[in-house]
Amino acid sequence: MDSAVHDRGFMGQGSPEHSTRHIRLVGGFLAFVFGMSLLFIVETDHQRRVEGAQAQNQAFADEGQRILGAQLLNLERAMNGIAADSASPDGTVPSDVAAELVRHIAGVAERRSELADLLLVDASGAPLTPGEGDPSLPRWFDATNPGHLRLGKLERRHGRWMLPLAVAAPGGNRVFARLRQEDLQDVVEHLPAGADAIAAITDRYGIVLARTGDVPDAIGQPAELLLRHAGAPGERVSGRIGGVERMIAVGQPEHYPLWVGVGVTTASVLGPWYRFTVLSALLYLLYCLGFGYMFRRLRVSDRAQQAYVSDLTSATTRLADAEQRFRLIFDKSPIPFWVYDTTTLAFLEVNEAAVRSYGYARDEFLAMRITDIRDAHDADELIRVVASVRAGDEGQPDRVWIHRRKDGSTLDVRLHAVSLDFAGHAARLVLAEDITDSLRTERALTYRATHDVITGLPNTEALVDYLDQGMGRDAWYEVVYVHLRGIDHVTDTFGLDAGRGVLRAVASRFGRLAGVRGMVAHRPGERFLVAITDPASHDATMSALLDAVTEPVAVNDALHTLDPQIGLARHPADGADAGQVIANAALAAHFKHVDDDPGKVQVYDRLMAQRSMERLTMASRMRQAIERGELTVHYQPIVDARDGQIRSLEALVRWPQADGGSIAPDAFIPLCEETGLIVPLGHWAFGTAARAHAALTAAGHGHLSIAVNVSAVQFRRTDVAAEVRSASLAHGLPSHALQVELTESSLMEPGYALAALTRLNEQGTRVSLDDFGTGFSSLSYLRDLPIDALKIDRSFIVGLGVDERAASICRSIIALARTLDMAVVAEGVERERQRSWLRDNGCDRIQGYFVKAAMPLNDLLAYLVAGQPNHLLS
16 A cells, blocks of 8 residues: 555556556545445444344343233232132122231232222122222123233323222132222333433233323324334334434233333434444545546546656656555544554554554564464464465354453454455455443343342243253252242341342352352342252252351341251252252251251152141131131239239130041241231231220229230231230220230341330230240340340249249349349149249249130130139138
8 A cells, every 4th residue: 555566557557548547446445445345344343233133122121021910910819819819709708718818918009009998899899898899891891811910991080090900719709809090100210221221011902191391292192103013023113202213122921911111212222323324434435536536537548548747756646646545544444453464473554543452563563473462272273264265265253352451451342354455465355343331231241131130149930941952861969949038038127228138148058059060040039959969969058058057147237147958959860950859858848847956958859849738738727717606715823923814814715627627726827927827817806805905894804804815917917016905906805905025036127126015004904015025125125125024934834843943044144033023924724833843933923724724705705604723712
């Protein structure tokens, strides 16, 4: 490209005609190369921008579809739960179930704030429980798919948009609800699609249910110009929204006929491409004009055939001008260009874009070889590719190479090259397309698809792929399922950031278990998976795992201990594929015995599935027993240790069976706590105790209060003070009529416990701490919390009179209660020597078989009429 080179070339030509032909061929060839290169770059850039924007839109649309589907699935499950409990198979609502059903529906509606209405209706849409029905229900409710959630047509009620929902209930009834449009609006508003993007939800009627931005007039309008429901996967969909052309992606629904669409303005995606295309076209036009001008002048010179030397000089000058223009185009191109010698690999020419991109000065470039900007690992491969190019092979046009800048940083490039003769050198003209950003985006999307964003660990899908594809169907491996209960509670108590901090800290510990020992993954929530692929590393891995889950985590400058549930299953013994092995490990983790140590590893066996089914069956029977009133309450007297007079009663729930036996509370109370049935059970117990006290009052024994046991789970999930107050007001009882008995585990959250106990104290409800001495209560809690009495556990009472250690513990508890101004009640008193010791050592009250076993209400009333037994008066 040096003018001196061309001077020598032209002077050596035999005739002007030969020179003209040579210039025409070279110029046309360069124009073709340059034009094709620019066309390829422009088209490639356009395709990548469109595909990247569409992929991003589709990812956001699919994410919105997943979130929307999850919300509707949760509503479906809640409504199916109501449907399952709503009525008998004939469709009627028994009178003894109606009130409980209304309360159940009210409880679900209170937890599901997104529902404006929730009620039971018949097949015509008429309400069977309080609420507004829907006469249009038969027109949109499809009864062919029982159990599935049906969606009606968006309607405007009381000035607000509502979406009707319904599921089938026994006997042809329906559980009907109206979903507030604001909940759908939240889905699209929280999609991170960008400031200029629009997200919307449409239904099967082609109606807009939600749309981002302050456009309330769009809700309820047809969506023909907004979104298209169907299309082949990956198909580009465009349309005009708000007068602006947009690229639209629509998520495909799996279960519910709602579509989430995301549209981004075409201008924001293709704006830079338009500018680049115009610039490239101008550069190419400038080259063509220059070359055309030069060639026209040469043709004129050929026709004239006069003043050969003068015309040749003029043509040489014009050619130099054209080269200068080409130099301008070459140098000012925004994409790096260079020419290198295919024999020596030395740079022969570079443009300004290459100088800017790589950081070398032009003189430095021309003193270098192309291997100097390549990664050392690519040196041998580069030499092989250049050798193949010299042999006539154009190489690998789609290959990505790593280049190194002067400052040591690297960039990913895709090379577009063509062979040419440059000033007598066999050379290659190279265009280097920088694809670093697009590759980074692709890698980020791939990472997000296989990893959990918060913990950085692989997700369940990545683990399943590793085990099924990487290990093989016949390989041996173990999967350890770890459920760290307590992380969600940290999040609820201290906030989302604290919960995520605990997740990351625990994930860091689990991450150290990976490597040659297998793989670690995170499941949503509090769950982790550890795959052990080497039998020899089993013991070391399990030891490290137990250390990781039992070590406390720091939360707000305090240490918090998590409750691990660990299950283990093996392949192929416990499952044909990774999904089944993981499921069985999870089942084993949740199969925990009462006497198991915290963190004990439960190894899966086939009987666990059977026992799990039995527990589910018992839970279902328990729910029915509560709803049908099959439970009973027995009452045990609590008497004065000195004179034997009855001072109060304790209510004890019994579950009688058809065969005359009963299921012990130790069997069904923990099950109720696990399944959440403890809340309706506790509500029923308070109401039953209140009715019993009303009967006692009518019989002249209204001074006897009744104590109701409240589990730690019920204490944390409900407002116990409100429960007591509601039951007392419903039966016109005084404030002292009902008492509450708590276990020490209820006080493990002192802030919540103080607030709840203060409310009970202020309304006059006495509180006793049950089974004292068997838990881990802090003495500071006892000092600060408003507790009225301590109940000594029966395990300490058994040894009184024969075991001095048991006697010492009881003396300490009595002394502690006296110091804190609390009463003392001894449970499980069965012998005279126990009663005598307790009376002589200052215990206030006693209960147990020595006094009287728990009895039904009618037997209790008869017992009170008969008076006290003589042995209690001595």
